[in-house]
Every structure is written in C-alpha cells, then in structure tokens.
Amino acid sequence: MDGYQWRKYGQKVTRDNPSPRAYFRCSKAPNCPVKKKVQKSLEDPTILVATYEGEHNHGHEKAEISMISSQCEEARLGSVHVSSPKQIMERTSPSMNLNLVDNVQKSSIQQFLVQQMATSLTNDPNFTTALANAISGRILDNANKARF
DNA sequence: CGAATTTGACCAGCGC
DNA sequence: GCGCTGGTCAAATTCG
DSSP states (O other): OOSSOEEEEEEEEOSSOSSEEEEEEESSOTTOOOEEEEEEOSSOTTOEEEEEESOOSSOOTTHHHHHHHHHHHHHHHHTTTOOOHHHHHHHHHHHHHHHHHTTTTTOSHHHHHHHHHHHHHHHOHHHHHHHHHHHHHHHHHHHHHHHO
16 A cells, blocks of 8 residues: 555556466546556565556655655565665665666656655755664564464 | 456467 | 456355
C-alpha cells in the first residue's frame, strides 16, 4: 500500500523473473490512467519493486508520505543483513532511481517528486536519524523474530 | 450484499 | 503463419 487505492487486475509470471508480477490500476478514479506493476527484485527477492506508469489525474493527499514508508518497508525487508543506517540510505536511494529510470520517458512529475523526496530525505538529518532509528528498531525486531 | 482479488482465457506484438 | 511472451479482461470466488 502506498497511499493510493489500487485494484489488482492481473498477474503473470514473466520469463526474466521467476516470481509472478502483479498488475494494478488506480481504483480511486475510474478515469485515472495510472498503472503499476509489482514484482520481486531480481537481486534481492525480499525486495518488492513497483513500477509506476502514467500520472494520477486526481488528488494524492498522503501519497508522498506513504511512498516514503513504502520505501522504508523496502529498506526494512531488503537490508536485514546490514548494520549501518547509512548503508540503508544508500540502498534505498538507488532503488528509487531504478524505479524512476523506467518511467523517465513517461512521467517527469513523479520523477521530480521522488527526486525531491530523496533529496530532502537525505538532506534532513533529523528525518534521516529518525528513519534510521525506526528502521534499526524494526531490523532488530525482525532479526530477533527470525532468529528465535 | 457490494467491493476486491484470483485466475484462466484472451489478445496483440514480435521473432523465427 | 506459428508460437512465445507480456498485458488485459472478466467470471468466479473471497472478504468485509
């Protein structure tokens, strides 16, 4: 979940990626042209990569914040083996860019948005620390659960 | 009971 | 023209 209301309309297992890929459309507005593909990362199967196509033509109140938390989720799931919060940020940002390069020719608005988000995230020491703390806490929690 | 998800069928594009 | 592959549709099913 990333702040929008998505309706799943299909699922396929692709050739280049053994894990099934899911197709989502925005169910908030019927005329919304935005589409979303979700599949597991080739590199790290614990990470879910979401590819956005198009732009929402309706309001997206908390979408940005929710997107951040979805990236947090990625970091939490994908970085259980790293110990330094800095590494988490370094892992998180490239995955954002990876998602973006796929959409560069289609939408520049959300690219700019996420770009801004990533910049403000990494430039704001308070948020970075808070985020790192939150993630570290969850990592420890997760690791404990996994170990015991 | 309505909305969302699942899942196989269907379709279009592409390479051989 | 045929088969493979990615994307979408829609009926059935599940869930709130």
